[in-house]
Amino acid sequence: MNNNLSRVKISDIAQRAGVSTGTVDRVIHNRGEVSKKTRDKVLRILEELNYQPDILASTLASKKVFRIAALIPEAGTTNLFWNAPLAGLQEAWREIKHFGVSLDTFFFKHDDVLSFEKQFDRIIGIEPDGLLVSPIFADQAKKRLFTLKDLDIPVVFINSNIEDQQNIAFVGQDTRQSGMVAARLLDYSLNSGESISIINFISETGGNHHILSREEGFRYYFEPTTSNRQINTTNIYTQEEQKIEEVLTKAIGTDSPRAITKGVFVTNSRVFKVANYLKKHNIQNVILIGYDLLECNIDYLRNNYIDFLISQNPWEQGYKSLMALFNSRIMKKEIVKNQFLPIDIITKENIDYYLNN
Amino acid sequence: MNNNLSRVKISDIAQRAGVSTGTVDRVIHNRGEVSKKTRDKVLRILEELNYQPDILASTLASKKVFRIAALIPEAGTTNLFWNAPLAGLQEAWREIKHFGVSLDTFFFKHDDVLSFEKQFDRIIGIEPDGLLVSPIFADQAKKRLFTLKDLDIPVVFINSNIEDQQNIAFVGQDTRQSGMVAARLLDYSLNSGESISIINFISETGGNHHILSREEGFRYYFEPTTSNRQINTTNIYTQEEQKIEEVLTKAIGTDSPRAITKGVFVTNSRVFKVANYLKKHNIQNVILIGYDLLECNIDYLRNNYIDFLISQNPWEQGYKSLMALFNSRIMKKEIVKNQFLPIDIITKENIDYYLNN
DNA sequence: TTAATTTCCGTGTGCGCACACGGAAATATT
DNA sequence: AATATTTCCGTGTGCGCACACGGAAATTAA
Numbered sequence A, B: 001m002n003n004n005l006s007r008v009k010i011s012d013i014a015q016r017a018g019v020s021t022g023t024v025d026r027v028i029h030n031r032g033e034v035s036k037k038t039r040d041k042v043l044r045i046l047e048e049l050n051y052q053p054d055i056l057a058s059t060l061a062s063k064k065v066f067r068i069a070a071l072i073p074e075a076g077t078t079n080l081f082w083n084a085p086l087a088g089l090q091e092a093w094r095e096i097k098h099f100g101v102s103l104d105t106f107f108f109k110h111d112d113v114l115s116f117e118k119q120f121d122r123i124i125g126i127e128p129d130g131l132l133v134s135p136i137f138a139d140q141a142k143k144r145l146f147t148l149k150d151l152d153i154p155v156v157f158i159n160s161n162i163e164d165q166q167n168i169a170f171v172g173q174d175t176r177q178s179g180m181v182a183a184r185l186l187d188y189s190l191n192s193g194e195s196i197s198i199i200n201f202i203s204e205t206g207g208n209h210h211i212l213s214r215e216e217g218f219r220y221y222f223e224p225t226t227s228n229r230q231i232n233t234t235n236i237y238t239q240e241e242q243k244i245e246e247v248l249t250k251a252i253g254t255d256s257p258r259a260i261t262k263g264v265f266v267t268n269s270r271v272f273k274v275a276n277y278l279k280k281h282n283i284q285n286v287i288l289i290g291y292d293l294l295e296c297n298i299d300y301l302r303n304n305y306i307d308f309l310i311s312q313n314p315w316e317q318g319y320k321s322l323m324a325l326f327n328s329r330i331m332k333k334e335i336v337k338n339q340f341l342p343i344d345i346i347t348k349e350n351i352d353y354y355l356n357n
Numbered sequence C: 001t002t003a004a005t006t007t008c009c010g011t012g013t014g015c016g017c018a019c020a021c022g023g024a025a026a027t028a029t030t
Numbered sequence D: 001a002a003t004a005t006t007t008c009c010g011t012g013t014g015c016g017c018a019c020a021c022g023g024a025a026a027t028t029a030a
Helices: A012-019 A020-026 A034-050 A055-061 A080-099 A113-126 A138-150 A175-189 A209-223 A241-252 A271-280 A295-302 A314-329 B011-018 B022-029 B036-048 B054-063 B080-099 B113-128 B138-150 B175-189 B208-223 B241-252 B271-280 B297-300 B315-330
Strands: A067-071 A102-106 A130-133 A155-158 A169-172 A195-201 A232-237 A261-266 A287-291 A306-313 A336-339 A344-346 B065-071 B102-108 B130-132 B156-157 B169-172 B195-203 B231-236 B263-268 B289-291 B308-310 B337-342 B344-346
Touching: A012 A020, A012 A034, A020 A034, A055 A080, A055 B054, A055 B080, A067 A113, A067 A314, A080 A314, A080 B054, A102 A113, A113 A138, A130 A314, A155 A314, A169 A314, A169 B054, A175 A209, A175 A261, A175 A287, A175 A306, A175 B175, A195 A241, A209 A232, A232 A241, A232 B231, A241 A261, A241 A271, A261 A271, A261 A295, A271 A287, A271 A295, A295 A306, A314 B113, A344 B344, B011 B022, B011 B036, B022 B036, B054 B080, B054 B138, B065 B080, B065 B113, B065 B315, B080 B102, B080 B315, B102 B113, B113 B138, B130 B315, B156 B315, B169 B315, B175 B208, B175 B263, B175 B289, B195 B208, B195 B241, B208 B231, B231 B241, B241 B263, B241 B271, B271 B289, B271 B297, B297 B308
Parallel strands: A067 A102, A067 A130, A130 A155, A155 A169, A169 A336, A195 A232, A195 A261, A261 A287, A287 A306, B065 B102, B065 B130, B130 B156, B156 B169, B169 B337, B195 B231, B195 B263, B263 B289, B289 B308
Antiparallel strands: A306 A344, B308 B344
């Protein structure tokens, strides 16, 4: 490149091996039509001189486009979380597109396993060079991973993980540990003996792994201690506002038999529903903690109805997923398989510094 | 590049303007030797067709090296914080070096203004294409910024800011706001009426702006409320361990007249000294909060002597500073001037996810 | 043994841009 | 008006690599 003395070129390898640069190219790219003797000699010299290709020149000369497909939930008005990973994906693509990368994004409905399957099969049909997928519906995803492996299509999981698969990377948060963080915050914030309510907004079509895992971590925090805290779980299955209100009244309301509930842990981003309830009923002195920097959650945080939000770094999830695939397959770098993102604790005082992306 | 139908090339501009590609190049790069009539025509077509240069081809063809100098405190054994920004700088450079970027890092002693001046003047002497500097000694830095401006050398501030300067970016934390975060955490963790000690480890050679700013933010948090908390400040000027112990005994020890101190806010990374004191004297039930993920601080956090650490994202400070200069001057992108990093709240439960860099 | 096919390899071209060189035209000086 | 100088512009080369093409050599089939 610019420092000719320190950068090994294909022509240096060719000269050393006594062959042409065309032959070196054939060896590097496994194009065949090279004798074993010549091939071994070239490989040895490549290693000796630690040849590193000039990615700029390579991309300029190559006609090849690395086509990446992404399969994520569509955001819409009921699933705002997924706007941020999409934005992260798009920014990452903007940074790397001049290396010959194309990105096609496919969406499925968060609560609709059939749309997940349909879109996944469409993607398999176009045989991309790489895939990013949020495998919320784990069984259906698993079935298709074999096909992807046969087609030699590398896969990165984003936000949800499936253990023991051949994905090259997972990018997301350690959900169980995030529950422990929530527990720590509530434990510190409450007086001795004050009890806690866990609120789970459950989807009936599956994909609740995160919620269960967070609760598990939360409860695990209190296990080893001789804690005198009572912890009660309430599962909310309905989407009807009136029904939700009834359940919350029973769980944390002033009519509740658990009238000493002073801390509430909501295991997903719908914490705004609880905040709304507290506001409506003028319930004070309850510490409320939930997930994700949705606009409505941020409003309640700024107005002291939510005390802490735990951010999953959704933008970074999108960004880092695409960068993992790029670094692995184009830059040929080693990548870490499980890329856990920070478990960010957000308060009214630091929220502004998490909104850049 | 790879998609010839959608990418405007210099040859397209040349054809449209009825000139050669050499002329278009001369216009793009302001090389002169082009008539005004021709120049205006080419510029109009460049804008019409929204020409975007192929950075890959440009770098490959160009012999130019963009030389960046960085001036930061040396880490050593007493200033471990600065290892992380250095690592961030080096990683950023690894990612962009193939675009023809070189990086020379210069160090000054954190408490030695003369070494700062000497190194700064050395840098001016080599006339780099860009400079990253931690302007801890603000007056001395200011004097040299005029020279840099005359030489048309763009400057990025890292970790410390100086207002109203011609730096193209500042990358660091909002220190005052981080004090408010600390206040929030202690306010929640302590019972009503329990008092708080602020501990400032002061350097006698200057560079205490961060410490003062953090205290200011902390106190500001409690101002608007009818808080019944007593907040006491103790400044520690000495480096002698015995002296430090005496001062801490007076401030927070069991012999202290302020025996009801239950929360301690240390305004920099030397929080380990207070943690050590608490451990040594078997003082329990004190909530301790300080800054930075130094190894010793992390140990005390894991062992429950420190309750919260506030991370300044030092690695990202280095990384983003270099990327700001790169994006501004090489990629020709607009950049944000004040790039405040997140104010990360670290507990024993989430520390592991902040150690990747 | 001869002809057909495959393997092997070198050579040439082009990706989009940077930029040096030199001839022609325009301008300034004598 | 003749000469010298400057401006203007087109042309050619090369950056490091990808990869197609074709001639020579080796191998296989008849």
